[in-house]
Amino acid sequence: MAPAGRGCGRRRRGRRSRTDLLLGRHRDALTGATEGLRIAADTGQRRIRVYLETVLAQLAAIQGDEARCAELTEEALVRGVLPSRVHAVAARGLLDLGLGRYESALERLADLVAGPTRQGAIAALPDLVEAAVRSDRPERARDAADWYAAWAAQVRQPWAEAIALRCTALLASDADSGGGVFERALELHREGGTPFERARTELLYGEWLRRSRRRNGRNDARARLHSALEAFERLGAEPWAARVRTELRAAGESGRGRGADDQARDDLAARLTPQELQVVRLAAVGLSNREIGAQLFLSPRTVGYHLYKAYPKLGVAARGELPRLDLS
Known part of the structure; x- marks a missing residue:
């Protein structure tokens, strides 16, 4: 058995990697979790190893790497302790959502938040809301949206309030009321939070603007969508970037200007995950x-x-x- 001090150090590494992930420091999360995983595997710390695998699984989900996400969550789902199981299910739900498998994401995440794991699944609630709305089942999202909004009000962090407002905008029954809510959410995103979550809000707002009957709706939508695309491409979140490109085409944009990022995507390496x-x-x-x-x-x-x-x-x-x- 490893000395207690080393075990505590590895647990701290696990928490640090998870924190880096939640704060949008994906490179730091990847580096820390990978190194911690190697040490945990070498010293036989299975519980910590499985936990760190779920951090890497979340990154794989964001990037749309299905095989990697499945492999990294397999043990957590079968033999992991409760926190690891929750994170594993959340990672697979996010993967489904990014790949457009909305019904699958909804069922997976609804099961997660329905039972005793609900308290540990706070971060997955916005994913459930989006999956439900995109599955044309908004009634299955309202409880999750209310619960997340109550939690965000308690923690009083701009990024949490921004995501709560995004959920509210998605569920707005008045077709014209969502725009102001999205705008306020983006203001809060600018005060802090992760580039990934801000880009998700911009994507959803861009979709809303394109479908609205506003006079300059399509032009406004393209501005939001380009900002989202830049963030997703920088993070390697290819499924989300693909969604933005599809939305840009729907907004009437046939092609993008040739910049450095476009040239980089033409390089061989940029074709791969x-x-x-x-x-x-x-x-x-x-x-x-x-x-x-x-x-x-x-x-x-x-x-x-x-x-x-x-x-x-x-x-x-x-x-x-x-x-x-x-x-x-």
């Missing part, structure tokens, strides 16, 4: 699937899946073609 890029780079220097998995805490099967997904994006048919590509 962050996880695919890591795997492909290691495969390009000759590592086997097992060796890559050992470095990235993936199974050889998942490594193979990432390569399978990456090959057509890169225009190659086999592993031997990877060394000739510029993956910088």
Whole structure:
């Protein structure tokens, strides 16, 4: 058994990684959780390891990496303690939401908040609200929205109040009343919170503006959507960025100006998800699937899946073609 001091240090690392994630410091969360996971695995601290896996699962969910998210949540769902199970379900629910599987997200998250796990599932309530509204089941969202609003009023943090207002705007019965609520939410987002949550509010507001009958609704929508797209692309949140691009096309925009970000997306490396890029780079220097998995805490099967997904994006048919590509 590890000394108590080391165990406390690993628990602090776990809490720090979760805090970094909640505050939008995704790179710090990834670095801290990955290092903590390695140490926990080496010292046999299963509970801490599983908890840290759920931090990485949340990041994978944001990026739309389904295989990675599933792998990182499997043990938490089967044998994890309550906090880890809650975080695992929330990660899978967020993944479903980002990929447009709204019914699946709704059922998964509704089960999570219906029982004794509800108190620990506060962060998942806004996801449930959005999933319910997009599934045309707003009645299933009202209780969650009210509960989150009450919690936000207690914690009195601008970012929490902003998300609560986003939920209110989504459920507004008056088609014209949502705009002012969205505007107030964005004002609060500017006082603090995560770029990911602010971008989600901008996306939803942009969708609302496009559908509204305001005189300049489409122009206003495009401004919000471009801001959301920049944030999602910077965070590697590809499913969410794809939703914004679809909405921009619906708002009448046929293409974007050619800037540095657009050129970067034309580069080979930018065609891949962050996880695919890591795997492909290691495969390009000759590592086997097992060796890559050992470095990235993936199974050889998942490594193979990432390569399978990456090959057509890169225009190659086999592993031997990877060394000739510029993956910088």
